[in-house]
Amino acid sequence: MNDPERGNMQNILVIGFDTRNIVCSASRAGYTVCSIDAFCDFDLRECAYASSFLECKTIQELHRLKTSRIKAQMAEFGLEFDALVPGSGLEMLDHKDFSCSVLASSPDAMQKASDKLYLSKKLEALGIPHPRCYSPEELDAVEYPVMIKPISGGGGVFNRIARSKQELLAILEELHGLNPELKEETVVIQEFLEGIPSSVSLLSTKNEALSVAVNEQLIGIPWLSRLPFVYCGNITPFRNEQAEEMEALAEELMLEFRLLGSNGVDFLASKKGPVVLEINPRFQGSLDTVEMAMNINLFEAHAGCFRGELPEKPKAKGFAARGVIYSDRELFIDQKLMELILREKGADVPSQGTVIEPDGPLTSLFARTSTREEAVLSLEKGANRIRAFIENHTKTEGA
Template structure:
């Protein structure tokens, strides 16, 4: 096996991991970032921005893109948004969980029922038509996917109805049946990264999640990155629960389970039946190539459990304005420990991810301080650049 197609909403981390493992990789994703293009043999743009558009993607279009790359592909690997891709539509194997297993795992409503049956702690879930039984506050989120961007808290029935209306305006795919109403709990967001075969599962790392981090995004529930490893008294309990769950759900390869560590202990929030955003920090902290390990799972092989060598932090920096990526800004981002680097000429929408920053250190706090410094330098550069542009357009500047 040598030639791999990776397809998903955002594939840079998977593509670069596969490239480091020695594979020839082509990519179809919605960003085509600069560093993705450097890692990939070839890439194409996935012109989808909503969950509805992803669901309607024609497999024949994907096959046509595969032919245009000019390679004979040995396998397809799916990323975010493509978890339920029909495996039977393609001329080569799809190294992923079955679409049925992925659908059940990624749909938060179905997962809640499964967790209840298994006796695994999880937040209480409601459907939007159970208005009279809901106990507030609740959090509303897409039933599948979302990255936290669309999550909203409602403290009463009136706020919940307003949120439902707002979400339907933002994405036509968000009908009431596509939105989960979940008990809102306080706690520390975390995740477990796993590998699984048909018979065994292995918790590779426990990660602290950065959710709605104010110096990275103004969105209160946006996924802003993670820290590997997460040192907590509940680490072993989360690993055991996650290993049990992915086997019960019949998931294969690299998968993730999201937790919230509350004062009463960890509760399961959701399952990601695909590579996760923590891939970079898990690889760096644990000294493992997750793409190679993922491929091994489909041969029935699991690696030895790795040990953390350092603290690795990824921060996803969001843009607070519409931003045109000119040469100066692109080169400034490249000076930092960065990834997901937008190409020159790209336009970044407000509240859209701009880039990822990294820091590595022997302690968690040192790594976080380093990351915060990098984010502040980029934000300052953008603010200064914006100020210069405004001054040059003012009457005084014209004079």
Template sequence: MQNILIIGFDTRNIVCSAKRAGYTVCSIDAFRDHDLRKCTYASALLECRDPRELRKLDPARILERMEGFGLDFDAVVPGSGLEYLDCRNFPCPVLASSPQAVREASDKRRLAKRLETLGIPHPACYSPEETDAIEFPVMLKPAAGGGGIFNRVARNREEFQAVLEEFSLLDPTGETDIMVQEFLEGTPSSVSLLATEKEALSLAVNEQLIGTPWLSRMPFAYCGNVTPFRTEHAGEMEKLAEELMLEFGLLGSNGVDFLLTEKGPVVLEINPRFQGSLDTVERATDLNLFEAHVNCFRGEIPEKPSVKRFAARGVLYSDRELFIDRTLMDVILGEESADIPCSGSVAGPDEPLTSLFACAPTGEEALHSLKEGAERIKDFIDREMEKQGEYLSPAGKT
């Protein structure tokens, strides 16, 4: 196995892991960032930035782009946003869990029912129509996908109706299935795992950065990870995550999101695919996750890796529409960064601008280093705004 196609909304972390493992990699995603292009034999743009559109994507469009790369592919690996893609007509194996297993694990409402049956702690769930039964506060979110950017909290019935109206404006078609979930306080975290048909192995427990104000204006946006997350509940979380992998029949690299509350860990959702924590798990353990993922489909699973350092990733979001010129790109390249936008591209308001990394003896030191890097980039943008009056995409320049 040598030639790999990786497809998804944002594939950079998977692509670069595969490249480090020695594979010849092609990619189709919605960003085609600078560092992704450096790691690929060839890449193509997925002209689709809406999760609803991704779920309706015709596999024939992927097949056309595959032929254009001029390689005989040995395998396809789907990433975020394309977990549901019907790959039955692909000319090579697809290294992913079965579509049925992915659907069952991804749907938050189905998951809640299964967790209830298994006796695993999880937030109480309601249908939007069950207004009389709802106990506030609650979290409203899409039943599948989202990355936290659409999550909203309602603390009473008036706020509940206002959020429903907001969702109807965001999706006038009414196709998005909305889930209402008990709102709990705690520390967002996750477990990264590998699984074969017979066994599952927890690799690391990660603290999640959610709505971190120096990275994003959105209160529930995914902003990165710190690996490892030191907690007395780590063993319990790993055991629950491994149980869920085998229960749902998931394969390869997967993740389980938790909220660590005063009463202990609560399962929030399953990510049946590579996760955003891939970077920090690899940097903290020196394990190549892509190679480990491939080996799972041969029935092989590694020994549990030891954690050698704390690794942090921060996803910095743009707070305005930004035209990425070469100067700004060079500022980002001057940091320990990834997901580096190409010169001439545009980052919209509240869209990811770049990812920053830090490794340190403690999680606090790693986070401090991330924050300093984020502030340097934001300060540069603010200075340019003051000098130029604007730092927007000039008409015709894109």
């Protein structure tokens, strides 16, 4: 296995469902980066040395992806890789299958941290506040309302609220219809709590954990998506009196679950204090805003964790916000629409000729300002410009 010292590590492969933010961070840090990614967005290809398509469009297909297929794609790049970094959807890759270093926590640690039911039991044992989780055998004991979500992953796309047993059973049937892998055993039924969605971004070695930033999460924002619980971006930093307590709890969990590198913990800032929702044992969607607001390169810091190194705790410089716009229709990306998106100077820019599914992510917008309010206003104006263009463009084409 190659020594993960920075001097000996140059060629990196990032593989995952959506890897743009990791690839661009590694590229800015001076690495030669290749990517296997489901979208291969325009800006990912601009950052990467080379990229190829992850030929999986659903979670079911990801679960069936064979190591031999990944190795064949790696060979096509014509580089000898020093390290592999798994992104979203491929956290559970078996490190033993690859001859290069894998800059990630062990698959066992990732599996436990990702499993919301296992996490619930662990949090109970540690005395850390969290929503109560019900197993499929406890349906008669459920106190409503409850949130139904996949046991791991999902980005909020499949999250639903049930206010009665009848609604709960109907939702379980609906989710199974949308994704055959979603059934009673693979979803979590969780007490529904009110609060401000937030997260802590961390770096950790075997012995230490450092909270880099606390982020406000944008969930189900109507001017960004029609889906009520989907991840729509975030604002860094989150100025809240519970932030320090969140940092301390998140650091405790990193060491408890033996997670390495860049990871995140999702919270609710509730009236009763911080409540842990889930752990994301991988690079998070907040990577862009954390880097912008905290003036840190997270990929370089992540790689350092595997050498036992943590950076100094960074200080926020203003506010950085990311807004993910979801399409409200099937959308063909022609030259005019792509040019408009490029003018907004965002990220996740779909390539010309791409077709975006209804409720699929279209692009990300960014704002860097001195106040939170200015950041949100900037995102909203950008989203409105794109929506108005699509509306007029569609009418013109249909005329």
